Amino acid sequence: PDPDLAARVQHRLNRKTKPQGALGAIEALALRLALIQGHEAPRLHAPQLLVCAADHGLSRQGTSAYPREVTAQMVANMLQGGAAVSVLARQHGLALTVADCGVDAPPHPEATPMRVRAAGGTDDASLVPAMTEAEAQACLARGMAWLEGRPGNALLLGEMGIGNTASASLLMHALTGTPLVDCVGRGTGLDDAGLAHKRAVLARAVAANPGATAPGASPWAVAAAFGGFEILTLAGAALAAAAQRRVIVVDGFITTAAVALAEALCPGVRHACVAAHASAEAAHRAWLGHLGLAPLLQLDLRLGEGSGAALAWPLLPAACALLNEMASFDSAGVSERAA
């Protein structure tokens, strides 16, 4: 972040015809967008919403309330326009890409092919690393390459993958050092017994991958042990977006895992991020705090797909418009408060 630019933008915000700070978090958002773009008058255009889908070996252990085949079914639903993220992308003019990063089913003809394995999801992390480091790097590269040449200057992140809150919990534990129990939640809706089972499976995954939680473990080791193909691909897209000064809109717990991995690989990515919301997944808010991200919405969302990013999206162009179009006390001839 550029302190001179920050001071100039803050001064502009303070001279707008409103009490200082009266637009609350929207003023902080406008400042953040200006700093990401490196420009006093940030503008957003042609936002891209990338939904990465993949399956997880861990889901064979029954860590999700939903069966594994739902990943492929929801990819089809997204492409047919019936998923929440499809509806919201239409509603808000977001260009939607649904990428198959490793769905355990025959490829959907309309999904963007981004697999690093010909078939199947990740391996079962409760037994072995979810993937090799080479595969993790290949996912990252695919995500980065996808962004190349895409129009626009904003990237919204979304995901689909039965069992991927389990993967994200393991990544949070390994990357932040938060006790595992505090990283694990109910995902799409586990009951108490289901939650206890999920915690036990994840403890086995930690034990099965000692190198990933050893002091000084490399982010690649963490990614290979616990990652999902969709999470790594999103991390690659986020990494490229940050390098290109695109605004990254983070959705829920799983896309937070993606930007946290990108941040671990390339410190500074988080400065290009805007957190759309704090989800109902309990650990999500804590992880956002670790990354220094303040969520815009608090609506008890727990769907993923990028639905929260899409719901929050209109706040971003609104913040730009306020910064760029509001009159100042001087230009409007409005009296200021008594000193």
Add this chain to the structure above:
Amino acid sequence: PDPDLAARVQHRLNRKTKPQGALGAIEALALRLALIQGHEAPRLHAPQLLVCAADHGLSRQGTSAYPREVTAQMVANMLQGGAAVSVLARQHGLALTVADCGVDAPPHPEATPMRVRAAGGTDDASLVPAMTEAEAQACLARGMAWLEGRPGNALLLGEMGIGNTASASLLMHALTGTPLVDCVGRGTGLDDAGLAHKRAVLARAVAANPGATAPGASPWAVAAAFGGFEILTLAGAALAAAAQRRVIVVDGFITTAAVALAEALCPGVRHACVAAHASAEAAHRAWLGHLGLAPLLQLDLRLGEGSGAALAWPLLPAACALLNEMASFDSAGVSERAA
């Protein structure tokens, strides 16, 4: 509210391709919009944003951080397109009306004339009632008449009036019985000394208008004692909107006063309301709770003007689109969770 309709809409929401309740407060919003419109498939069109402006006799007592002439200056700024609400109305396609309900300045040629007094704001409520009951009724009638024949099926409420948080605090005290001290906040940004002064002035206003806080006081007596012309006019527009099954989007503390008065006059108005946000004005959240309204946004906004209503607006058509356009488990062929 129609319990059969509520059950049908809830069933539709539960059959959508997402875990039950995974869209959190957006599902509750979709249900509410359906109940307001009396229709399983709510749709919104041609939203009207009514900003009512007026001056307050109380502001002569120094209850605001800003000088009294700012009301007229901000009316001009809104009409010139430089105020926050002007920017947001353009951004989100809201038809903006700026009404002069009693600004203490020569009428602005482009403001919609809705004065009940030829000149001046309300009387000083710390000495006498702010207005007569006949004037309160005339304001209400003007607000109701304004809505007649307006297109669309949604009304967003906004206001401008230096000193009007003081008026709203008095109304909250009289209408809810909340101790006065808990109804009074910093408004546009009072310091500790300013806040103490405001509380003392408002205590004098309560003492000067004993009939307004007597047991069983009529809403008209409350409105006349403590009201602002802009608050009463908004109450009228809200009352008419509820009768016509239009959705009312409440902004901050002052527009909450307007719908609370409308509710006191005509119980049920609150069921037509959606609370856009919980403002930084401390008493606002409590008052929303009294009215059974759950705020959508929590962004520390404290500007008024309708800016919070305008910022929250996109969530409403998004909620409708999700209810109307998402696929169901059956139509999309998506597997459900294990029983």
